[in-house]
Every structure is written in structure tokens, then in C-alpha cells.
Amino acid sequence: MNKTKFSLEQLTVAYQLLRWTVLVTPVAVVVGSLVALFLWLLEVVTQLRWQHEWLLFGLPLAGILIYWLYRLGGKQADRGNNLVMEEIHQPGGGVPARMAPLVLLTTIITHLFGGSAGREGTAVQIGGSMAGLIGKKMGLSPEDIRILLMTGIAAGFGAVFGTPLTGAVFALEVLAIGVMRYDALIPCLIASVFADIVCSAWGIHHTHYSITYISQSFIKEIPFIHLDLWLLGKVIVCGVAFGLSSFLFATLMHNIKHNANAYIKIPWLIPVAGGVVIIILSYIAGTTDYLGLGVSSKSSDGISILAAFDANSSVNDWSWLWKLVFTAITLGMGFKGGEVTPLFFIGATLGHTLALWLGAPVDLFAGLGFIAVFAGATNTPIACTLMGVELFGTNHVLYFAVACFTAYYFSGHAGIYSAQRLEVRKLR
Incomplete structure (x- = not known):
């Protein structure tokens, strides 16, 4: 039977x-x-x-x-x-x-x-x-x-x-x-x-990213410790920063949308105002690198996602914040497109900056920021950990998971999708 x-x-x-x-x-x-x-x-x-x-x-x-x-x-x-x-x-x-x-x-x-x-x-x-x-x-x-x-x-x-x-x-x-x-x-x-x-x-080729850093045990004399524990601590610290930046992006974008609808009574003027602000910000920033996708730049020494993986690139301490503000205004005031690639930009450039501050490998931390800010903003830490594996390989999968899971918790319950339901709170 x-x-x-x-x-x-x-x-x-x-x-x-x-x-x-x-x-x-x-x-x-x-x-x-x-x-x-x-x-x-x-x-x-x-x-x-x-x-x-x-x-x-x-x-x-x-x-x-x-x-x-x-x-x-x-x-x-x-x-x-x-x-x-x-x-x-x-x-x-x-x-x-x-x-x-x-x-x-x-x-x-x-x-x-x-x-x-x-x-x-x-x-x-x-x-x-x-x-x-x-x-x-x-x-x-x-x-x-x-x-x-x-x-x-x-x-x-x-x-x-x-x-x-x-x-x-x-x-x-x-x-x-x-x-x-x-x-x-x-x-x-x-x-x-x-x-x-x-x-x-159809002949479409996706951007190739690579992390050349090779992780080693911090305490080589202890055979069962296969991680650089000091580096892991830095990853946790950066995971907190990635989660907070996710929270900042989601909150700012939603607030811009809410306030624009509340204070600009003629609906079609909302994207007009947004477009004018983007033009002004481009002149204040002194570059057009924060426009568009940001995967690559018009100039070889420009600021982009790819540039964030290079320790000697022109990415500066505030590149992540500039992109965050540009994108929140663009999407919050009626223009169309996704949030994820700008989140990659925000995370990669923030990871670049934090790596230089902490004396950590730039390409690894750019990759961690790439996936972790996305994880925090969308509340999808498992998917983003897997994305790290698919994009960067399996060598640093534990660091990917730690960064994504930490960012997930520290982003709170804010997210870029208002229709995303809260079924289980992150902390009881």
C-alpha cells in the first residue's frame, strides 16, 4: 500500500x-x-x-x-x-x-x-x-x-x-x-x-566582474581556522554600513515620492521638477557619472561600478551618496527604471571607500557592497548571496553571506517595494 x-x-x-x-x-x-x-x-x-x-x-x-x-x-x-x-x-x-x-x-x-x-x-x-x-x-x-x-x-x-x-x-x-x-x-x-x-x-553579453583577492587564514598556526578573522570582523562592520545605506535609500526615495505628491499639486510638474533638480545636481557634482546605469563611464577615469573594483580609480568618499541621491530623486519623482543597478553602484563605491579606510582588499569589499546593499534594500539576503557566487565565484562565499545577512538585519523593515509583506519580523 x-x-x-x-x-x-x-x-x-x-x-x-x-x-x-x-x-x-x-x-x-x-x-x-x-x-x-x-x-x-x-x-x-x-x-x-x-x-x-x-x-x-x-x-x-x-x-x-x-x-x-x-x-x-x-x-x-x-x-x-x-x-x-x-x-x-x-x-x-x-x-x-x-x-x-x-x-x-x-x-x-x-x-x-x-x-x-x-x-x-x-x-x-x-x-x-x-x-x-x-x-x-x-x-x-x-x-x-x-x-x-x-x-x-x-x-x-x-x-x-x-x-x-x-x-x-x-x-x-x-x-x-x-x-x-x-x-x-x-x-x-x-x-x-x-x-x-x-x-x-540574441547575442547579449553581460558585464564581467572579478575579485582577484585570495583569502588566507589570519592565524596560520591553528589548522582548523581557515578564515581571516580580522578580515571577517571588517566585513561585519561594513555589513552594518551597507544595511544603513539600504535603509537610507529606501526611506529617501519613498519620502521624496510622498512629499512631491503632497506639495506639487499639478502632477506632470513633478517629473519636471525632478529633471531640473538632476540637472542642477550634475553641475554641483561636477560630473555626469551619476547619470544613467553607472555600470561603466564615458571616460576611462570616470566613476562607475567597474571603477569601484580598482583601488586606484577616481571613486571618492562621497560617490555612493551622490548616486543614492540622484537615483532617489529620479525614481521618486516619476521617472521609470529599476533600483537594483544603482544599488550595485552605491554598494560597490561604498565598499571601495570603506576598504580604503579599513585597509581591506578593495575589489572584495566592492563586491560585498555590490550585493549587500541590494540585499538590504530588497530584503533578499539569500538571493543576493547566490548572486555573489554567480558573479564573483565561490572563493569568498562566506564573506558574501555575512555581508548580506548583516545588511539585511540593519536595513530594518524598510524596503524599496511597498507591496512586500512582513511575515516574520527580523528581530522579535
């Missing part, structure tokens, strides 16, 4: 795996292709902005255009990632298919004219809207559409960063603080892996 029950259970599992592979494949193909298009367009407009710096002065007008595009065709699509997450928590009106072209177009406009934004939000919204559309076309049940929306998040995230394992776990972890939904584990992994393959098949 038990043997028969066991066999039937395994057959059911095999059937569900096959079924979800079939359901998820079209999502992965569509999302991977759209993300590839998005990344290609992003590179094109970034090059255009570098060649024609006067485009920055069009940012206020670009803000008006973005506002009216959403006013005319967006409806609920303006709620972005939060709408996708809310539909997973509690299915309602669904995620509109128009969200994908709207967010893709408006993110490209934001980057063309110099807004400081990222790409994760766009990829996740593309994934969610396409998954919702495909689910409806297939006539799936609300519960199946809920899982399919999670695979859309995984596909978008995995494809846009070239980190399929991180994408799968991120989709499970980001929905609620303190819990993970394992019912979508395999579908999310399938979607993320396939979407990344499809995106790469």
Missing part, C-alpha cells in the same frame, strides 16, 4: 514538472527576447547620451512625456513591480499586458535623457505582464497564474543580469520578509534558466 502510494506521488511530481516546463517555456522565450531587446536599446541610448551630453537638458520634457504616456495608456501599470507582487499575493484585476511596452519605452526615455535609474524593475515588469498575458491566453486558474507571475519575475531578473539561480530565488524571496514560497521553486528555476539562455542567444 505504501509502495503504491509512493509510486503515485512520484508520478504526480513528474507530471507536474513536465506540465510546468510546458507552461513556463513560452514565458521564458518571450521574456528573454524582450529583455534582450531592452538591454540592446539601453546600450544604444547610453552611447547616444554620452555622445550628446546636451540631451540632459531635455530630462524635464522627457518627464512630461513619461507622465502622459502612463496617463493615456497606463492605468494601473504605473504601480510597476508593486502591482505584480500584489497580484501574486491577492489576485485581482491582473497585470495589464500594456505594462511591458510602456515600461520598456519609458525606461529607455529616462536613460536617454540622463535619469539615474536601473533595469531590474523594467525586466521584472516585462516578465510579470507577459506571464499574466500568457496565463490568460492559456485559460489557467488564478492559482496557476499566480505561480506563472512568479516565473515572470524570475525570468526577467535572471535574464537581465545573467544570474539564473539568483533570479529563481529572488522571485521566491522578494514577496514577503521572513518566508519563501517553495511551491513555485522548480517553475521559477526553469523560467530563469531558459530566459537567460534565450537572452544570451
